[in-house]
Amino acid sequence: MSVRYAFHQEHREIREAVAQLCSQFSLEYWDEHERDGVFPEEFYRAFADGGWLGASTPVEYGGSGLPISALAAILEEVAASGGALDACASVHIPLLTVPVLLRHGTPEQCHEMIPRIVAGELFVSFGVTEPTAGTDTTRISTFARRRGDEYVISGQKVWNSGALRAEKVLLVTRTEHRDEANRASGITLFLVDLDSDGIGIQPIPKISRNAVKSCELFLDEVVVPADRVVGEVGKGFSHLLTGLNGERLLLSAECLGLGRWCVEQSARYACERSVFGRPIGANQSVQHPITEGYLKLLAASHVLEAGLEAFEAGADSDQIGALTNSAKFLASEACYFAADQAFQTFGGYSFAREYHVGRHWAQCRLQRVAPVANQLVLNYLAERVLDLPRSY
Numbered sequence: 001m002s003v004r005y006a007f008h009q010e011h012r013e014i015r016e017a018v019a020q021l022c023s024q025f026s027l028e029y030w031d032e033h034e035r036d037g038v039f040p041e042e043f044y045r046a047f048a049d050g051g052w053l054g055a056s057t058p059v060e061y062g063g064s065g066l067p068i069s070a071l072a073a074i075l076e077e078v079a080a081s082g083g084a085l086d087a088c089a090s091v092h093i094p095l096l097t098v099p100v101l102l103r104h105g106t107p108e109q110c111h112e113m114i115p116r117i118v119a120g121e122l123f124v125s126f127g128v129t130e131p132t133a134g135t136d137t138t139r140i141s142t143f144a145r146r147r148g149d150e151y152v153i154s155g156q157k158v159w160n161s162g163a164l165r166a167e168k169v170l171l172v173t174r175t176e177h178r179d180e181a182n183r184a185s186g187i188t189l190f191l192v193d194l195d196s197d198g199i200g201i202q203p204i205p206k207i208s209r210n211a212v213k214s215c216e217l218f219l220d221e222v223v224v225p226a227d228r229v230v231g232e233v234g235k236g237f238s239h240l241l242t243g244l245n246g247e248r249l250l251l252s253a254e255c256l257g258l259g260r261w262c263v264e265q266s267a268r269y270a271c272e273r274s275v276f277g278r279p280i281g282a283n284q285s286v287q288h289p290i291t292e293g294y295l296k297l298l299a300a301s302h303v304l305e306a307g308l309e310a311f312e313a314g315a316d317s318d319q320i321g322a323l324t325n326s327a328k329f330l331a332s333e334a335c336y337f338a339a340d341q342a343f344q345t346f347g348g349y350s351f352a353r354e355y356h357v358g359r360h361w362a363q364c365r366l367q368r369v370a371p372v373a374n375q376l377v378l379n380y381l382a383e384r385v386l387d388l389p390r391s392y
């Protein structure tokens with residue numbers, strides 16, 4: 001039985017269509033792209049041509065206007081296909097800019113960019129993280145200085161995923177120096193062309209998810225027209241938060257997909273592999289951890305569903321924040337648990353690329369760290385749900 005049907009009944013037709021598209025891309029395709037660090041152009045093209053990039057984008061911008069739960073289902077199926085995060089990142093990164101534009105962009109920016117993003121013609125990377133600020137985004141130091149009708153930007157970003165493939169970056173800058181009394185103010189978002197003079201891009205050698213390279217971005221006096229500001233000058237931090245809950249939900253769905261692949265493969269292998277004259281899956285020490293992984297994913301899927309429902313119903317922001325953060329924590333921990341059990345189940349063969357377990361294991365591990373580390377999720381829940389003192 002596919003683990004998929006134990007979890008979900010909704011968006012079944014969409015799930016089947018996406019799974020069908022993904023089945024055209026073999027495990028070997030993904031292994032090669034991961035190994036060689038090559039962007040999966042064929043998959044990205046097929047996904048965009050199928051209309052999936054625009055699934056939850058409003059119809060007036062070339063999308064299908066489906067609810068976010070449909071996009072979550074789509075990304076879960078992509079993750080579960082064996083493409084793992086190499087596949088997911090290639091299609092979700094450009095979509096991260098869309099909610100920010102829809103909410104805060106000018107009509108001109110929306111009409112210029114969004115139809116191109118959903119058509120797979122415009123890849124935008126997301127430039128938040130800096131080497132010296134880390135998780136504490138208000139400490140970024142990339143600075144945009146106003147000069148007449150333009151801004152001049154200098155600074156450095158790190159882990160900018162997709163920058164080598166992207167035409168633009170949604171860049172988070174400071175336009176005022178940090179004020180301790182109001183740490184989040186003075187941050188401004190820009191859409192910057194990555195071929196501008198003064199930009200250097202350096203890929204970071206990574207241990208995994210290499211099909212979408214992550215890069216250092218160096219900006220030296222980069223001139224950007226003032227009409228490339230997204231939203232209000234100085235309000236960029238709150239604009240960024242706009243997209244955060246949706247991103248957490250989609251990420252959680254990807255975790256479920258990754259975890260499903262691990263559970264399904266573990267169960268299959270445990271039945272097929274015979275040692276001591278019987279399938280290894282006949283041992284409780286093999287079958288129980290696989291089953292426990294399944295249960296953790298099942299529990300996480302219900303919290304994710306509650307988060308999607310609250311989000312779609314426009315529930316109050318505290319309730320949505322609590323559910324999306326809970327889903328992110330539970331789904332990422334569950335998928336890593338399932339991946340680690342897959343590693344144990346496959347024994348020595350988990351180290352052979354041929355079995356694709358190591359690839360999934362490393363990518364599931366990543367989900368506990370990025371785009372937000374699980375300690376920060378616990379910080380949020382401790383403060384906002386349990387009324388504990390703010391710790392960060």
Ligand SMILES: Cc1cc2nc3c(=O)[nH]c(=O)nc-3n(C[C@H](O)[C@H](O)[C@H](O)COP(=O)(O)OP(=O)(O)OC[C@H]3O[C@@H](n4cnc5c(N)ncnc54)[C@H](O)[C@@H]3O)c2cc1C
Pocket residue numbers: 125126127128129133134135136158159160161162209214366369370371372373374375376379391392
């Ligand atoms: C493969 C990959 C792709 C990425 N892609 C992008 C991208 O496209 N765009 C982008 O902007 N960023 C991207 N990132 C960056 C990612 O969002 C950050 O790595 C992540 O937010 C953590 O930041 P950091 O690595 O600087 O950790 P740090 O902030 O240095 O933290 C290190 C550790 O300390 C913990 N810690 C720090 N402070 C606290 C505290 N107060 N309480 C409890 N624990 C704490 C953290 O949780 C973490 O475990 C990517 C990262 C990776 C690995």
